[in-house]
Amino acid sequence: MATQLAVDSHARYFRICLSGLPHQMTSLDAARMTFVQLCLVGLTALGKLDEVCSAEEKKQMIEWIYGQQVLGDGTELSAAYCGFRGGSLFGPHDLCDYVAANSANVAGTYSALCALLLLGDDLSRVDRPAIVEALRCLQQDSGCFAPHPGTTERDPRFIYCACAISAILGDWSGVDKDAAVKYIVSCCNPDGGMTQAPFQESHGGHLYCCVASLALMGRLDAIPDQQRTLKWALQRQNCGYQGRVNKPADSCYSFWVGAAVELLGGHDLVDAAAVSAFLVQCETRFGGIAKFPDEFPDPLHAALGVVGFAFCNPDGFPRMSPTLLLPESLVDRLDIKAARRSNNGE
Amino acid sequence: MVRIVDSELDQEDLPSPLPMSEQEEWSDVVPIPQDDGRHPVCPIAYKDDYREMTDYFRAIMAAGEVSQRAFDLAGRVIDANAAHYTAWVYRKKLLLDLGLDISSELDWVSRISERHIKNYQLWHHRGALLELLLDPKGIADKTQDERMQIPAIRRELQFVGEVIDKDSKNFHAWSHRQFVVRLYGIWDQEMAYVETQINQDVRNNSAWNQRYFVLTANQPADVFVLTDDVADKEIAYVMDKIKLAPNNESPWSYIVGLLMRHAPNMLYERLLPSINALAAADEYALAVSSTPFFWSALVDIYEEQAKALAGAEQQQAEVMAFASEACESLATKYDPIRAKYWEYRKQTLKTASAC
Numbered sequence: 001m002a003t004q005l006a007v008d009s010h011a012r013y014f015r016i017c018l019s020g021l022p023h024q025m026t027s028l029d030a031a032r033m034t035f036v037q038l039c040l041v042g043l044t045a046l047g048k049l050d051e052v053c054s055a056e057e058k059k060q061m062i063e064w065i066y067g068q069q070v071l072g073d074g075t076e077l078s079a080a081y082c083g084f085r086g087g088s089l090f091g092p093h094d095l096c097d098y099v100a101a102n103s104a105n106v107a108g109t110y111s112a113l114c115a116l117l118l119l120g121d122d123l124s125r126v127d128r129p130a131i132v133e134a135l136r137c138l139q140q141d142s143g144c145f146a147p148h149p150g151t152t153e154r155d156p157r158f159i160y161c162a163c164a165i166s167a168i169l170g171d172w173s174g175v176d177k178d179a180a181v182k183y184i185v186s187c188c189n190p191d192g193g194m195t196q197a198p199f200q201e202s203h204g205g206h207l208y209c210c211v212a213s214l215a216l217m218g219r220l221d222a223i224p225d226q227q228r229t230l231k232w233a234l235q236r237q238n239c240g241y242q243g244r245v246n247k248p249a250d251s252c253y254s255f256w257v258g259a260a261v262e263l264l265g266g267h268d269l270v271d272a273a274a275v276s277a278f279l280v281q282c283e284t285r286f287g288g289i290a291k292f293p294d295e296f297p298d299p300l301h302a303a304l305g306v307v308g309f310a311f312c313n314p315d316g317f318p319r320m321s322p323t324l325l326l327p328e329s330l331v332d333r334l335d336i337k338a339a340r341r342s343n344n345g346e
Numbered sequence: 347m348v349r350i351v352d353s354e355l356d357q358e359d360l361p362s363p364l365p366m367s368e369q370e371e372w373s374d375v376v377p378i379p380q381d382d383g384r385h386p387v388c389p390i391a392y393k394d395d396y397r398e399m400t401d402y403f404r405a406i407m408a409a410g411e412v413s414q415r416a417f418d419l420a421g422r423v424i425d426a427n428a429a430h431y432t433a434w435v436y437r438k439k440l441l442l443d444l445g446l447d448i449s450s451e452l453d454w455v456s457r458i459s460e461r462h463i464k465n466y467q468l469w470h471h472r473g474a475l476l477e478l479l480l481d482p483k484g485i486a487d488k489t490q491d492e493r494m495q496i497p498a499i500r501r502e503l504q505f506v507g508e509v510i511d512k513d514s515k516n517f518h519a520w521s522h523r524q525f526v527v528r529l530y531g532i533w534d535q536e537m538a539y540v541e542t543q544i545n546q547d548v549r550n551n552s553a554w555n556q557r558y559f560v561l562t563a564n565q566p567a568d569v570f571v572l573t574d575d576v577a578d579k580e581i582a583y584v585m586d587k588i589k590l591a592p593n594n595e596s597p598w599s600y601i602v603g604l605l606m607r608h609a610p611n612m613l614y615e616r617l618l619p620s621i622n623a624l625a626a627a628d629e630y631a632l633a634v635s636s637t638p639f640f641w642s643a644l645v646d647i648y649e650e651q652a653k654a655l656a657g658a659e660q661q662q663a664e665v666m667a668f669a670s671e672a673c674e675s676l677a678t679k680y681d682p683i684r685a686k687y688w689e690y691r692k693q694t695l696k697t698a699s700a701c
């Protein structure tokens with residue numbers, strides 16, 4: 001018999017997290033939007049969102065998400081700060097003499113747009129021109145992106161967010177694709193993996209961001225040796241997937257590496273039973289999936305674990321897009337062309 | 347990625363036991379409570395001190411107050427929630443606007459770092475501070491030895507070294523180490539450091555990656571040429587490490603990756619004889635020939651060799667047959683978890699040789 005996931009327990013877990021998180025998770029306060037998105041991704045991937053959240057609750061969540069939007073005021077000074085904040089600890093919206101006090105973040109914007117779509121919103125209240133302009137401001141000469149103004153952080157996570165935002169909005173005018181592709185190619189390590197910057201160690205999370213960005217831009221062909229990259233990704237499987245060479249398997253890489261394998265056309269080459277068995281070991285008794293067996297769960301590992309499990313057991317679950325963490329049915333309906341599998345070489 | 351941090355404050359940063367609302371120093375500030383809407387999603391059950399601290403922090407940051415107390419409060423907020431991205435931006439702005447001592451700020455980062463050692467913002471703040479503290483242009487005429495004596499550089503390498511001593515695969519620490527080595531051009535000592543790390547743990551892939559960095563990044567892009575001498579030295583080094591632990595992916599993928607990128611012909615001209623000799627040596631034959639990395643390297647090497655034999659059909663077919671056998675061994679014996687991949691690879695070999 002095929003390995004089963006404790007679907008109802010996990011649905012309950014995500015529902016509880018949407019209602020509240022304990023103080024030990026204060027370190028997630030600036031990324032609450034991402035955790036909202038992840039809980040909704042988990043419920044969607046389990047096929048349980050409509051069962052667990054009423055229409056009224058969805059409306060309330062949509063309002064909270066729009067409450068985090070930093071709108072453009074038409075001035076050049078504020079342009080780069082627009083989009084969605086990571087949560088409500090910033091601000092306030094109208095009273096900041098110091099504009100950086102209420103800064104959006106490309107990760108917040110990406111998560112908010114995905115969460116809104118999962119909740120059935122039509123994005124009609126999204127300040128599209130402001131978001132596109134912010135992306136334009138945040139792209140660097142190297143082709144890489146900063147997450148928000150005032151930081152020296154730049155890596156493929158933010159390229160991915162910029163690409164996902166552009167694909168969802170159907171407007172790529174905020175991204176210089178050639179420059180972004182050039183940066184990603186510079187992150188290809190000779191071992192076949194991909195990194196956060198040239199010469200750094202290959203890493204499954206950055207591999208995902210690089211490969212998914214290229215897929216969204218329709219530029220997977222830019223990878224110097226796709227076969228070698230596919231091999232590096234498949235080599236990460238030791239039962240579940242590890243994120244780096246000689247590290248233990250970790251449930252979240254069942255998505256990061258698993259999705260990259262899907263995008264590189266390797267779906268049929270995975271030992272799906274072994275990945276599934278590992279994820280079941282990471283399940284916790286009262287719902288949720290932990291990073292490693294016998295640890296406490298968190299929404300990130302739970303949601304990515306569920307999606308990774310669904311890649312390996314496609315019959316039991318709604319099909320999720322490996323590029324956008326959205327169901328493929330939604331991607332098709334919205335006509336987000338680049339996110340469809342058919343455009344990704346399958 | 348997710349860290350559960352119960353904030354503990356440094357001794358010297360300990361807040362007075364009084365709530366901020368009862369402290370004279372803050373009496374002129376009207377705190378701005380969090381506006382979480384009528385129906386918050388994923389609300390966090392904050393501790394009282396965090397809630398109050400962020401209420402005051404919102405008020406002074408919104409006003410853009412430039413003061414020592416604002417700087418200190420930003421630090422407390424960061425220590426309680428190191429992913430607070432605007433607090434880092436504000437702290438750096440205040441540091442510059444107030445003209446505070448950069449060196450002391452690096453010390454502060456060191457003090458809080460243990461609690462936030464996998465936080466991206468902390469490492470980037472550190473990198474930005476270092477550039478402010480010591481302009482690489484100012485030391486351009488110094489020798490490597492002289493540079494290594496500069497206190498800022500010594501302190502930085504010591505800090506990163508201590509982090510790596512505690513967690514030898516800390517991704518951020520290795521990344522920062524590359525940043526420091528490159529920024530100040532201190533390449534001479536780095537290979538010795540890499541070797542110490544590999545000697546401590548031959549499976550530390552971060553250290554193997556740093557070896558590639560030191561070998562190839564010390565010059566403008568596209569200038570690095572892998573000479574025969576260097577290749578031989580690297581092959582010998584890798585063989586020694588494979589002897590210690592044959593079933594260790596790092597040295598195999600290091601040497602195959604290095605040669606494939608910079609001198610593919612050396613894969614079959616120089617690496618192949620070495621690994622075949624190792625696999626034939628009584629002492630290592632069994633261990634080496636039962637690791638999937640040996641067979642996987644053979645597939646890559648033979649495939650590369652077959653490409654070079656275009657035109658010499660018979661020899662090419664022979665080499666392809668070796669590659670195919672290696673795939674077969676991997677699928678059936680040495681790497682069963684990737685059986686489907688090796689079957690697929692075997693098929694693609696056939697297609698390639700038919701072209």
